[in-house]
Amino acid sequence: MNVGVGTGGGDVVSSPSSTVSQWFFTVSQRYQHLLDKSTPHVLHxxxxxxVVTLIYTVRVYFVEGFYIITYGLGIYILQLLIAFLSPQVDPEIADGPSLPTRGSDEFRPFVRRLPEFKFWYSLTKAFCIGFVLTFFSAFDVPVFWPILLFYWLVLLISTMKRQIMHMIKYRYVPFTFGKQRYSGKKATVIDEADVSRP
Known part of the structure; x- marks a missing residue:
């Protein structure tokens, strides 16, 4: 018998559903805390x-199956990659601020449609789900994998060609390495002789 909050200061016994929801809330809080702590550690x-990708690849290689899951992962990776390389506001349909196209335009930093952390998180989560799915024989659909690989490569080439043409047309580079950085004015050393002159 479940006892609710008593008026006489008796014991409070929670229902099983509230215990499960409390446990789920605690686990999700700890998980989010770990994600928040991992945000600045890009290389790690x-x-x-x-490592997760390697484990998935080794699993698929030794099982010699689950190619349809790998193909689905490939399509999902391609979708995430395009969002990662695209600006948050598409210059073709931009109503608000757009990317600078001339040297005289005001500087606006490149803001991705999909930030780096979310890109990493989505990829990692997808490979973990794919790994779990390889333990269910229902997802091992017999297919001729070279055709899937060929079709995925055609999609990759055509999509990346369109994305690169978009980058060239609107003159933006979605990567920060190799870009010039503003270091501020350099302090000039004033010669004591110049200071002492009238």
Whole structure:
């Protein structure tokens, strides 16, 4: 018998559903805390992703199946990559501020449609889900994998060609390495002789 909040200061026994929801809330809080702590550690996060990808690849290689899951992962990766390389506001349909196209335009930093952390998180989560799915034989659909690979490569080439043409047309580069950085005015050393002159 479940007892609610008593008026006489008796014991409070919570229902099983509230216990489960409390446990779920605690676990999700700790999980979010770990994600928040991992945000500044870019290199470590991508190393972790590489390990997860390697584990998935080894699993698919030794099982020699689940190619349809791998194909689905490939399509999802392509979709995430395009969002990662695209500006948040598309210059073709921009109503608000657009990317600068001339040297005299006001500087506006490149803001991605999909930030780096969300890109990493979505990829890692997708590979973890794909890995779990490889333990269910219902998802091992017999397919001729070279055709899937060929079709995915055609999609990759055509999509990336369109994305690169978009970058060239609107003159933006979605990467920060190799870009010039403003370092501010350099302090000039004033010669004591110049200071003492009248």
């Amino acid at each position: 996060r991508w190393i972790f992703f590489s």
